[in-house]
Amino acid sequence: MLNPLWLHTFKTLVDVGHFTQTAEKLYMTQPGVSQHIKKLEHACNHPLITRENKSFELTEQGRIIYQYAIKIAKDEHALFESLCFDNPYSGQCLLSCSGSLSLLLYPKLLDLQKEHSEMYFHLEAAPNHKVLNDIQQGSIELGIVTHIPSSSLFQNEIIGKEALCLVLPKSYEGQAVTSELLFSVGLICHPDSHHYLSLYFDLCGDEELSKININSLPKAGYINQLHQILVPISKGLGFTVLPESAVRNFPQAENLYIAPPTKKVEEALYLVQKRNRELPHRYNTLIDKIKQVLK
Incomplete structure:
Protein backbone atom coordinates (compact mmCIF):
# COMPACT_ATOMS: atom_id res chain seq x y z
CA MET A 1 0.00 0.00 0.00
CA LEU A 2 1.31 3.42 -0.96
CA ASN A 3 1.99 5.80 1.90
CA PRO A 4 -0.97 8.25 1.95
CA LEU A 5 1.31 11.06 3.22
CA TRP A 6 3.59 10.70 0.20
CA LEU A 7 0.55 10.64 -2.11
CA HIS A 8 -0.80 13.81 -0.52
CA THR A 9 2.55 15.58 -0.95
CA PHE A 10 2.75 14.45 -4.58
CA LYS A 11 -0.83 15.57 -5.35
CA THR A 12 -0.18 18.95 -3.71
CA LEU A 13 3.03 19.38 -5.71
CA VAL A 14 1.21 18.71 -8.99
CA ASP A 15 -1.66 21.03 -8.02
CA VAL A 16 0.67 23.85 -6.93
CA GLY A 17 3.36 23.28 -9.59
CA HIS A 18 6.29 24.45 -7.46
CA PHE A 19 8.42 22.73 -4.79
CA THR A 20 8.93 25.79 -2.59
CA GLN A 21 5.24 26.74 -2.58
CA THR A 22 4.29 23.10 -1.90
CA ALA A 23 6.63 23.09 1.12
CA GLU A 24 5.05 26.31 2.40
CA LYS A 25 1.51 24.98 1.95
CA LEU A 26 2.29 21.72 3.73
CA TYR A 27 4.44 23.38 6.43
CA MET A 28 7.43 21.33 5.30
CA THR A 29 10.95 22.07 4.08
CA GLN A 30 11.69 21.85 0.37
CA PRO A 31 14.10 18.92 0.93
CA GLY A 32 11.27 17.19 2.84
CA VAL A 33 8.99 17.52 -0.17
CA SER A 34 11.69 16.14 -2.46
CA GLN A 35 12.25 13.23 -0.07
CA HIS A 36 8.53 12.31 -0.14
CA ILE A 37 8.54 12.33 -3.94
CA LYS A 38 11.66 10.15 -4.10
CA LYS A 39 10.17 7.67 -1.62
CA LEU A 40 6.93 7.50 -3.62
CA GLU A 41 8.89 6.93 -6.85
CA HIS A 42 10.85 4.17 -5.15
CA ALA A 43 7.64 2.54 -3.91
CA CYS A 44 6.14 2.72 -7.43
CA ASN A 45 9.41 1.60 -9.01
CA HIS A 46 8.98 4.32 -11.66
CA PRO A 47 9.99 7.99 -12.03
CA LEU A 48 6.92 10.19 -11.58
CA ILE A 49 8.35 13.57 -12.62
CA THR A 50 11.13 14.89 -14.83
CA ARG A 51 12.79 18.10 -13.65
CA GLU A 52 13.54 20.96 -16.02
CA ASN A 53 15.44 23.78 -14.22
CA LYS A 54 12.97 25.00 -11.51
CA SER A 55 9.93 23.33 -13.07
CA PHE A 56 8.96 19.72 -13.67
CA GLU A 57 6.77 17.55 -15.94
CA LEU A 58 4.79 14.43 -15.07
CA THR A 59 5.84 11.13 -16.59
CA GLU A 60 3.11 8.79 -17.87
CA GLN A 61 3.37 6.86 -14.59
CA GLY A 62 3.20 10.18 -12.73
CA ARG A 63 -0.13 11.03 -14.41
CA ILE A 64 -1.53 7.63 -13.39
CA ILE A 65 -0.42 8.11 -9.78
CA TYR A 66 -1.82 11.65 -9.76
CA GLN A 67 -5.26 10.40 -10.88
CA TYR A 68 -5.05 7.75 -8.17
CA ALA A 69 -4.21 10.41 -5.56
CA ILE A 70 -7.22 12.48 -6.69
CA LYS A 71 -9.47 9.45 -6.27
CA ILE A 72 -8.12 8.75 -2.78
CA ALA A 73 -8.75 12.38 -1.78
CA LYS A 74 -12.32 12.28 -3.15
CA ASP A 75 -13.05 8.99 -1.39
CA GLU A 76 -11.76 10.38 1.89
CA HIS A 77 -13.91 13.51 1.50
CA ALA A 78 -16.99 11.36 0.78
CA LEU A 79 -16.20 9.23 3.81
CA PHE A 80 -16.07 12.23 6.14
CA GLU A 81 -19.28 13.60 4.63
CA SER A 82 -21.06 10.28 5.22
CA LEU A 83 -19.89 10.28 8.85
CA CYS A 84 -21.52 13.67 9.33
CA PHE A 85 -24.85 12.63 7.81
CA ASP A 86 -26.91 10.03 9.65
CA ASN A 87 -30.04 9.49 7.56
CA PRO A 88 -33.04 8.70 9.81
CA TYR A 89 -34.82 6.96 6.91
CA SER A 90 -32.05 4.79 5.45
CA GLY A 91 -30.24 1.61 6.45
CA GLN A 92 -30.82 -1.68 8.21
CA CYS A 93 -32.42 -1.96 11.67
CA LEU A 94 -31.74 -5.04 13.79
CA LEU A 95 -34.60 -5.88 16.17
CA SER A 96 -35.52 -8.91 18.26
CA CYS A 97 -38.67 -9.67 20.27
CA SER A 98 -41.05 -12.49 21.17
CA GLY A 99 -42.81 -14.44 18.44
CA SER A 100 -46.19 -13.01 19.40
CA LEU A 101 -44.91 -9.43 19.20
CA SER A 102 -43.24 -10.12 15.87
CA LEU A 103 -46.64 -11.10 14.45
CA LEU A 104 -47.96 -7.72 15.53
CA LEU A 105 -44.97 -5.58 14.59
CA TYR A 106 -43.70 -7.03 11.32
CA PRO A 107 -46.62 -5.91 9.09
CA LYS A 108 -46.26 -2.37 10.53
CA LEU A 109 -42.52 -2.39 9.84
CA LEU A 110 -43.21 -3.38 6.25
CA ASP A 111 -45.56 -0.40 5.98
CA LEU A 112 -42.71 1.78 7.25
CA GLN A 113 -40.37 0.25 4.67
CA LYS A 114 -42.85 1.01 1.90
CA GLU A 115 -42.92 4.62 3.11
CA HIS A 116 -39.10 4.85 3.27
CA SER A 117 -37.73 2.44 0.68
CA GLU A 118 -34.11 2.78 1.83
CA MET A 119 -34.96 1.38 5.27
CA TYR A 120 -35.13 -2.35 5.83
CA PHE A 121 -35.54 -4.56 8.87
CA HIS A 122 -33.97 -7.66 10.33
CA LEU A 123 -36.58 -8.93 12.80
CA GLU A 124 -35.86 -12.03 14.85
CA ALA A 125 -38.36 -13.84 17.07
CA ALA A 126 -36.61 -15.04 20.24
CA PRO A 127 -37.16 -15.59 23.98
CA ASN A 128 -36.05 -12.96 26.50
CA HIS A 129 -32.68 -14.51 27.33
CA LYS A 130 -31.65 -14.79 23.66
CA VAL A 131 -32.77 -11.21 22.93
CA LEU A 132 -30.52 -9.92 25.72
CA ASN A 133 -27.62 -12.17 24.77
CA ASP A 134 -27.77 -11.09 21.13
CA ILE A 135 -27.79 -7.42 22.13
CA GLN A 136 -24.78 -7.97 24.39
CA GLN A 137 -22.95 -9.84 21.62
CA GLY A 138 -23.75 -7.10 19.09
CA SER A 139 -25.72 -9.19 16.57
CA ILE A 140 -28.91 -7.28 17.48
CA GLU A 141 -29.12 -3.57 18.32
CA LEU A 142 -32.60 -3.27 19.82
CA GLY A 143 -34.86 -5.70 21.67
CA ILE A 144 -38.18 -5.98 23.46
CA VAL A 145 -38.36 -8.15 26.59
CA THR A 146 -40.85 -8.70 29.40
CA HIS A 147 -38.59 -8.24 32.42
CA ILE A 148 -36.14 -5.55 33.52
CA PRO A 149 -32.60 -6.54 32.46
CA SER A 150 -29.38 -5.77 34.32
CA SER A 151 -28.92 -2.01 34.49
CA SER A 152 -25.14 -2.41 34.33
CA LEU A 153 -25.33 -3.99 30.87
CA PHE A 154 -28.48 -2.54 29.32
CA GLN A 155 -30.56 0.59 29.24
CA ASN A 156 -34.32 0.17 28.98
CA GLU A 157 -37.66 1.91 29.01
CA ILE A 158 -41.23 0.66 29.32
CA ILE A 159 -42.91 1.08 25.94
CA GLY A 160 -46.20 -0.66 26.59
CA LYS A 161 -48.00 -3.61 28.08
CA GLU A 267 -46.95 -8.02 31.05
CA ALA A 268 -44.80 -4.90 30.84
CA LEU A 269 -42.78 -4.56 27.64
CA TYR A 270 -39.26 -3.12 27.92
CA LEU A 271 -37.38 -1.64 25.00
CA VAL A 272 -33.74 -2.60 25.52
CA GLN A 273 -30.40 -1.65 24.03
CA LYS A 274 -26.79 -2.04 25.08
CA ARG A 275 -25.74 0.51 27.69
CA ASN A 276 -23.74 3.44 26.30
CA ARG A 277 -24.36 2.29 22.72
CA GLU A 278 -25.40 5.29 20.61
CA LEU A 279 -27.68 3.99 17.85
CA PRO A 280 -27.98 5.56 14.38
CA HIS A 281 -30.88 7.98 13.86
CA ARG A 282 -32.86 5.42 11.86
CA TYR A 283 -33.51 3.59 15.13
CA ASN A 284 -35.42 6.64 16.36
CA THR A 285 -37.73 6.19 13.38
CA LEU A 286 -38.12 2.51 14.28
CA ILE A 287 -38.75 3.25 17.96
CA ASP A 288 -41.40 5.84 17.10
CA LYS A 289 -43.21 3.23 14.98
CA ILE A 290 -43.00 0.58 17.74
CA LYS A 291 -44.40 3.00 20.32
CA GLN A 292 -47.19 3.95 17.93
CA VAL A 293 -48.15 0.28 17.47
CA LEU A 294 -47.95 -0.60 21.18
CA LYS A 295 -49.56 2.47 22.70
Whole structure:
Protein backbone atom coordinates (compact mmCIF):
# COMPACT_ATOMS: atom_id res chain seq x y z
CA MET A 1 0.00 0.00 0.00
CA LEU A 2 1.31 3.42 -0.96
CA ASN A 3 1.99 5.80 1.90
CA PRO A 4 -0.97 8.25 1.95
CA LEU A 5 1.31 11.06 3.22
CA TRP A 6 3.59 10.70 0.20
CA LEU A 7 0.55 10.64 -2.11
CA HIS A 8 -0.80 13.81 -0.52
CA THR A 9 2.55 15.58 -0.95
CA PHE A 10 2.75 14.45 -4.58
CA LYS A 11 -0.83 15.57 -5.35
CA THR A 12 -0.18 18.95 -3.71
CA LEU A 13 3.03 19.38 -5.71
CA VAL A 14 1.21 18.71 -8.99
CA ASP A 15 -1.66 21.03 -8.02
CA VAL A 16 0.67 23.85 -6.93
CA GLY A 17 3.36 23.28 -9.59
CA HIS A 18 6.29 24.45 -7.46
CA PHE A 19 8.42 22.73 -4.79
CA THR A 20 8.93 25.79 -2.59
CA GLN A 21 5.24 26.74 -2.58
CA THR A 22 4.29 23.10 -1.90
CA ALA A 23 6.63 23.09 1.12
CA GLU A 24 5.05 26.31 2.40
CA LYS A 25 1.51 24.98 1.95
CA LEU A 26 2.29 21.72 3.73
CA TYR A 27 4.44 23.38 6.43
CA MET A 28 7.43 21.33 5.30
CA THR A 29 10.95 22.07 4.08
CA GLN A 30 11.69 21.85 0.37
CA PRO A 31 14.10 18.92 0.93
CA GLY A 32 11.27 17.19 2.84
CA VAL A 33 8.99 17.52 -0.17
CA SER A 34 11.69 16.14 -2.46
CA GLN A 35 12.25 13.23 -0.07
CA HIS A 36 8.53 12.31 -0.14
CA ILE A 37 8.54 12.33 -3.94
CA LYS A 38 11.66 10.15 -4.10
CA LYS A 39 10.17 7.67 -1.62
CA LEU A 40 6.93 7.50 -3.62
CA GLU A 41 8.89 6.93 -6.85
CA HIS A 42 10.85 4.17 -5.15
CA ALA A 43 7.64 2.54 -3.91
CA CYS A 44 6.14 2.72 -7.43
CA ASN A 45 9.41 1.60 -9.01
CA HIS A 46 8.98 4.32 -11.66
CA PRO A 47 9.99 7.99 -12.03
CA LEU A 48 6.92 10.19 -11.58
CA ILE A 49 8.35 13.57 -12.62
CA THR A 50 11.13 14.89 -14.83
CA ARG A 51 12.79 18.10 -13.65
CA GLU A 52 13.54 20.96 -16.02
CA ASN A 53 15.44 23.78 -14.22
CA LYS A 54 12.97 25.00 -11.51
CA SER A 55 9.93 23.33 -13.07
CA PHE A 56 8.96 19.72 -13.67
CA GLU A 57 6.77 17.55 -15.94
CA LEU A 58 4.79 14.43 -15.07
CA THR A 59 5.84 11.13 -16.59
CA GLU A 60 3.11 8.79 -17.87
CA GLN A 61 3.37 6.86 -14.59
CA GLY A 62 3.20 10.18 -12.73
CA ARG A 63 -0.13 11.03 -14.41
CA ILE A 64 -1.53 7.63 -13.39
CA ILE A 65 -0.42 8.11 -9.78
CA TYR A 66 -1.82 11.65 -9.76
CA GLN A 67 -5.26 10.40 -10.88
CA TYR A 68 -5.05 7.75 -8.17
CA ALA A 69 -4.21 10.41 -5.56
CA ILE A 70 -7.22 12.48 -6.69
CA LYS A 71 -9.47 9.45 -6.27
CA ILE A 72 -8.12 8.75 -2.78
CA ALA A 73 -8.75 12.38 -1.78
CA LYS A 74 -12.32 12.28 -3.15
CA ASP A 75 -13.05 8.99 -1.39
CA GLU A 76 -11.76 10.38 1.89
CA HIS A 77 -13.91 13.51 1.50
CA ALA A 78 -16.99 11.36 0.78
CA LEU A 79 -16.20 9.23 3.81
CA PHE A 80 -16.07 12.23 6.14
CA GLU A 81 -19.28 13.60 4.63
CA SER A 82 -21.06 10.28 5.22
CA LEU A 83 -19.89 10.28 8.85
CA CYS A 84 -21.52 13.67 9.33
CA PHE A 85 -24.85 12.63 7.81
CA ASP A 86 -26.91 10.03 9.65
CA ASN A 87 -30.04 9.49 7.56
CA PRO A 88 -33.04 8.70 9.81
CA TYR A 89 -34.82 6.96 6.91
CA SER A 90 -32.05 4.79 5.45
CA GLY A 91 -30.24 1.61 6.45
CA GLN A 92 -30.82 -1.68 8.21
CA CYS A 93 -32.42 -1.96 11.67
CA LEU A 94 -31.74 -5.04 13.79
CA LEU A 95 -34.60 -5.88 16.17
CA SER A 96 -35.52 -8.91 18.26
CA CYS A 97 -38.67 -9.67 20.27
CA SER A 98 -41.05 -12.49 21.17
CA GLY A 99 -42.81 -14.44 18.44
CA SER A 100 -46.19 -13.01 19.40
CA LEU A 101 -44.91 -9.43 19.20
CA SER A 102 -43.24 -10.12 15.87
CA LEU A 103 -46.64 -11.10 14.45
CA LEU A 104 -47.96 -7.72 15.53
CA LEU A 105 -44.97 -5.58 14.59
CA TYR A 106 -43.70 -7.03 11.32
CA PRO A 107 -46.62 -5.91 9.09
CA LYS A 108 -46.26 -2.37 10.53
CA LEU A 109 -42.52 -2.39 9.84
CA LEU A 110 -43.21 -3.38 6.25
CA ASP A 111 -45.56 -0.40 5.98
CA LEU A 112 -42.71 1.78 7.25
CA GLN A 113 -40.37 0.25 4.67
CA LYS A 114 -42.85 1.01 1.90
CA GLU A 115 -42.92 4.62 3.11
CA HIS A 116 -39.10 4.85 3.27
CA SER A 117 -37.73 2.44 0.68
CA GLU A 118 -34.11 2.78 1.83
CA MET A 119 -34.96 1.38 5.27
CA TYR A 120 -35.13 -2.35 5.83
CA PHE A 121 -35.54 -4.56 8.87
CA HIS A 122 -33.97 -7.66 10.33
CA LEU A 123 -36.58 -8.93 12.80
CA GLU A 124 -35.86 -12.03 14.85
CA ALA A 125 -38.36 -13.84 17.07
CA ALA A 126 -36.61 -15.04 20.24
CA PRO A 127 -37.16 -15.59 23.98
CA ASN A 128 -36.05 -12.96 26.50
CA HIS A 129 -32.68 -14.51 27.33
CA LYS A 130 -31.65 -14.79 23.66
CA VAL A 131 -32.77 -11.21 22.93
CA LEU A 132 -30.52 -9.92 25.72
CA ASN A 133 -27.62 -12.17 24.77
CA ASP A 134 -27.77 -11.09 21.13
CA ILE A 135 -27.79 -7.42 22.13
CA GLN A 136 -24.78 -7.97 24.39
CA GLN A 137 -22.95 -9.84 21.62
CA GLY A 138 -23.75 -7.10 19.09
CA SER A 139 -25.72 -9.19 16.57
CA ILE A 140 -28.91 -7.28 17.48
CA GLU A 141 -29.12 -3.57 18.32
CA LEU A 142 -32.60 -3.27 19.82
CA GLY A 143 -34.86 -5.70 21.67
CA ILE A 144 -38.18 -5.98 23.46
CA VAL A 145 -38.36 -8.15 26.59
CA THR A 146 -40.85 -8.70 29.40
CA HIS A 147 -38.59 -8.24 32.42
CA ILE A 148 -36.14 -5.55 33.52
CA PRO A 149 -32.60 -6.54 32.46
CA SER A 150 -29.38 -5.77 34.32
CA SER A 151 -28.92 -2.01 34.49
CA SER A 152 -25.14 -2.41 34.33
CA LEU A 153 -25.33 -3.99 30.87
CA PHE A 154 -28.48 -2.54 29.32
CA GLN A 155 -30.56 0.59 29.24
CA ASN A 156 -34.32 0.17 28.98
CA GLU A 157 -37.66 1.91 29.01
CA ILE A 158 -41.23 0.66 29.32
CA ILE A 159 -42.91 1.08 25.94
CA GLY A 160 -46.20 -0.66 26.59
CA LYS A 161 -48.00 -3.61 28.08
CA GLU A 162 -49.37 -6.75 26.52
CA ALA A 163 -52.41 -8.60 27.82
CA LEU A 164 -52.33 -12.35 28.38
CA CYS A 165 -55.34 -14.43 27.32
CA LEU A 166 -56.61 -17.75 28.56
CA VAL A 167 -57.88 -19.40 25.37
CA LEU A 168 -60.33 -22.28 25.04
CA PRO A 169 -62.30 -23.78 22.15
CA LYS A 170 -65.33 -21.75 21.04
CA SER A 171 -67.66 -24.44 22.40
CA TYR A 172 -66.78 -23.38 25.96
CA GLU A 173 -67.91 -19.79 25.45
CA GLY A 174 -70.00 -18.55 28.37
CA GLN A 175 -68.93 -21.33 30.75
CA ALA A 176 -67.29 -20.47 34.05
CA VAL A 177 -63.58 -21.19 33.95
CA THR A 178 -62.91 -23.43 36.93
CA SER A 179 -60.04 -25.68 37.85
CA GLU A 180 -62.33 -28.65 37.15
CA LEU A 181 -62.97 -27.38 33.63
CA LEU A 182 -59.27 -26.82 32.89
CA PHE A 183 -58.33 -30.25 34.19
CA SER A 184 -60.97 -31.84 31.98
CA VAL A 185 -59.90 -29.89 28.86
CA GLY A 186 -56.12 -30.33 29.20
CA LEU A 187 -53.24 -27.96 28.45
CA ILE A 188 -51.71 -27.32 25.05
CA CYS A 189 -48.10 -26.78 26.11
CA HIS A 190 -45.57 -24.54 24.36
CA PRO A 191 -42.14 -23.15 25.36
CA ASP A 192 -43.64 -20.27 27.39
CA SER A 193 -46.79 -21.99 28.64
CA HIS A 194 -45.65 -22.46 32.25
CA HIS A 195 -44.44 -18.85 32.51
CA TYR A 196 -47.69 -17.46 31.07
CA LEU A 197 -49.88 -19.78 33.16
CA SER A 198 -48.10 -18.85 36.39
CA LEU A 199 -48.45 -15.16 35.66
CA TYR A 200 -52.07 -15.46 34.57
CA PHE A 201 -53.22 -17.58 37.50
CA ASP A 202 -51.44 -15.30 40.00
CA LEU A 203 -52.85 -12.03 38.63
CA CYS A 204 -56.26 -12.84 37.14
CA GLY A 205 -58.08 -12.27 40.43
CA ASP A 206 -59.55 -15.79 40.65
CA GLU A 207 -58.63 -17.43 43.95
CA GLU A 208 -59.48 -20.93 42.71
CA LEU A 209 -57.20 -20.63 39.67
CA SER A 210 -54.38 -19.18 41.78
CA LYS A 211 -54.26 -22.43 43.75
CA ILE A 212 -53.80 -24.70 40.71
CA ASN A 213 -50.57 -26.67 40.62
CA ILE A 214 -49.54 -26.07 37.01
CA ASN A 215 -47.40 -29.19 36.92
CA SER A 216 -50.44 -31.32 37.70
CA LEU A 217 -52.49 -30.10 34.72
CA PRO A 218 -53.03 -32.88 32.18
CA LYS A 219 -51.40 -32.23 28.80
CA ALA A 220 -53.47 -32.24 25.63
CA GLY A 221 -50.47 -31.61 23.38
CA TYR A 222 -47.22 -29.71 22.83
CA ILE A 223 -46.08 -27.50 19.94
CA ASN A 224 -43.17 -25.04 19.73
CA GLN A 225 -44.34 -23.20 16.60
CA LEU A 226 -46.19 -20.04 17.62
CA HIS A 227 -48.52 -19.96 14.62
CA GLN A 228 -49.64 -23.53 15.36
CA ILE A 229 -50.23 -23.36 19.12
CA LEU A 230 -53.86 -22.32 18.68
CA VAL A 231 -54.65 -24.84 15.92
CA PRO A 232 -55.65 -27.71 18.24
CA ILE A 233 -57.72 -25.32 20.37
CA SER A 234 -59.56 -24.08 17.27
CA LYS A 235 -60.38 -27.76 16.62
CA GLY A 236 -61.84 -28.23 20.12
CA LEU A 237 -58.73 -29.66 21.80
CA GLY A 238 -57.18 -28.19 24.94
CA PHE A 239 -56.57 -24.69 26.32
CA THR A 240 -53.54 -22.44 26.74
CA VAL A 241 -52.40 -18.94 27.70
CA LEU A 242 -50.81 -16.63 25.11
CA PRO A 243 -50.28 -12.89 24.57
CA GLU A 244 -53.28 -11.17 23.04
CA SER A 245 -51.35 -10.23 19.89
CA ALA A 246 -50.84 -13.93 19.06
CA VAL A 247 -54.52 -14.67 19.57
CA ARG A 248 -55.77 -11.71 17.54
CA ASN A 249 -53.50 -12.61 14.62
CA PHE A 250 -54.60 -16.26 14.48
CA PRO A 251 -56.44 -16.89 11.17
CA GLN A 252 -59.23 -18.97 12.79
CA ALA A 253 -59.74 -16.66 15.77
CA GLU A 254 -63.50 -17.03 15.37
CA ASN A 255 -63.13 -20.63 16.61
CA LEU A 256 -61.55 -19.53 19.89
CA TYR A 257 -62.97 -18.36 23.19
CA ILE A 258 -60.97 -15.85 25.28
CA ALA A 259 -62.11 -16.29 28.86
CA PRO A 260 -62.70 -12.90 30.54
CA PRO A 261 -60.55 -12.62 33.68
CA THR A 262 -61.72 -10.97 36.90
CA LYS A 263 -58.66 -8.72 36.58
CA LYS A 264 -56.85 -7.98 33.35
CA VAL A 265 -53.45 -9.68 33.24
CA GLU A 266 -50.69 -7.71 31.52
CA GLU A 267 -46.95 -8.02 31.05
CA ALA A 268 -44.80 -4.90 30.84
CA LEU A 269 -42.78 -4.56 27.64
CA TYR A 270 -39.26 -3.12 27.92
CA LEU A 271 -37.38 -1.64 25.00
CA VAL A 272 -33.74 -2.60 25.52
CA GLN A 273 -30.40 -1.65 24.03
CA LYS A 274 -26.79 -2.04 25.08
CA ARG A 275 -25.74 0.51 27.69
CA ASN A 276 -23.74 3.44 26.30
CA ARG A 277 -24.36 2.29 22.72
CA GLU A 278 -25.40 5.29 20.61
CA LEU A 279 -27.68 3.99 17.85
CA PRO A 280 -27.98 5.56 14.38
CA HIS A 281 -30.88 7.98 13.86
CA ARG A 282 -32.86 5.42 11.86
CA TYR A 283 -33.51 3.59 15.13
CA ASN A 284 -35.42 6.64 16.36
CA THR A 285 -37.73 6.19 13.38
CA LEU A 286 -38.12 2.51 14.28
CA ILE A 287 -38.75 3.25 17.96
CA ASP A 288 -41.40 5.84 17.10
CA LYS A 289 -43.21 3.23 14.98
CA ILE A 290 -43.00 0.58 17.74
CA LYS A 291 -44.40 3.00 20.32
CA GLN A 292 -47.19 3.95 17.93
CA VAL A 293 -48.15 0.28 17.47
CA LEU A 294 -47.95 -0.60 21.18
CA LYS A 295 -49.56 2.47 22.70
